Amino acid sequence: MCLLQKKNLLVLCTVALAFFTSCDSLFKENEEKEPLARVGDQYLYKEDIASLITEDMNAEDSTLFVTNYINNWASKQLLLSKSKINLPEDRLAEFDRLVSDYRADLYTRAYVEALVLQEQDTAITESQLRDYYEKQKENFKLSEKLVQLRFICLPGQFLDKDQVVTKMKDWETADKTYLDSIAVQFKKIHFNDSIWVSTSRVMEEIPPLNSTNEAEYLKKSQFFELQDSLEVYLGKVTDVLEINDTAPFEYIAPDIRQLILNRRRLDYIRRIETEIIDEATKKKEFEVYGKNN
Known part of the structure; x- marks a missing residue:
């Protein structure tokens, strides 16, 4: 055998050896997938559920989890097989x-x-919000009563309650300053009586208020004092909006913002759908047959 033939044979043997070695490695990798269960020709492998075993599981918990998972998997596979037959x-x-x-x-x-x-533009100016509000105002009817109020929650044994009552009613600048200065003695405070709050939210903050008595206490210009076993609640209602009144802009503005964003989103999706059809048509990737038939 000539030297050239020997070299070619050596190369061929080397390639063959590398091929069988790589195949053997491939087969081993397949064999390394450890099966946990089989139903027909479907296998559940250990790696399929490895990520479901969390670090906080002890050995007993993980064993129970794996057993239950296998049984559930097998049940689904068997039912699926039966369903395809029957x-x-x-x-x-x-x-x-x-x-x-x-x-x-x-x-x-x-x-x-x-x-x-x-791509969506989420920037919305107050001018855009107000413009939308004015155009759709008739559609923004309240489904719940709103109030503007200020209130304080005092400990049951608070010594200067009468003075706090007077300050809450008068509500001059000096009164606000005084109440702010002793606010650390209060359990709850809400002095911003220019914002609208739903009655359900008020009742969450003032437990003695409920659906049966709120109409008595949450009236315009009403001052109220309520008490439970631990605390005293002092409140002054400055304004009220009833169910079916037009929702104030400040209250409904977050909802309007979301409505505008949703509309932009839908418009953008429609534009995507139109553009993708047009592009596919131009590229001859999309055709409709039989239009004129």
Whole structure:
């Protein structure tokens, strides 16, 4: 055998050895996947549930978890196999279509949402909010009573309650300054009586108020004093809006902002859908047959 043939044979042997070595390595990698259970030709591997075992599980907990997981997996696989055998073909075809549609929806929704997050303009000026409010004002009717009020929660044995009552009623600049100076003695305070608050929120903060007595105490210009076993609540209502009144701009502005953002989002999605169809049509990637048939 000539030297050239020997060299070619050596190269061939080396390549063959490398091929079988790589194949052997590949086969070993496949064999290294440790099966936990089998149903028919479906396998559940250890790596499939490895990420579900958390660090806070002890050995007993993890063993129980794995056992339950295997049993649940097996039950689903067996039921699935039985369903494919016993359900009518038309039902199976319908389910396959639904699964395919759901899979497509998951992918497309995730992609579209990513585009929206990347491109959507979230800047909205107060002028835009007010313009929307004025145009749609008749649609912003209250479904819950709103109040403007100030209130203080005092410990039950507070010594200067009468003076605090006087200050709360008079509400001059000096009164506010005084109450601010001793605010650390109060359990709760709400002095901003220019903002609108729902009655349900007020009742959360003032437990003696409830749905049966709120109409008596939450009236315009009403001063009230309520007490439970631990605390005394002093409040002054400055204004009230009833159910079906037009919601004030300041109260409804966050909702208007969300409405505008939702509209922009829908408009952007429609534009994406239109552009992607137009682009595919121009590139001959999308065609509709039989339009004129």
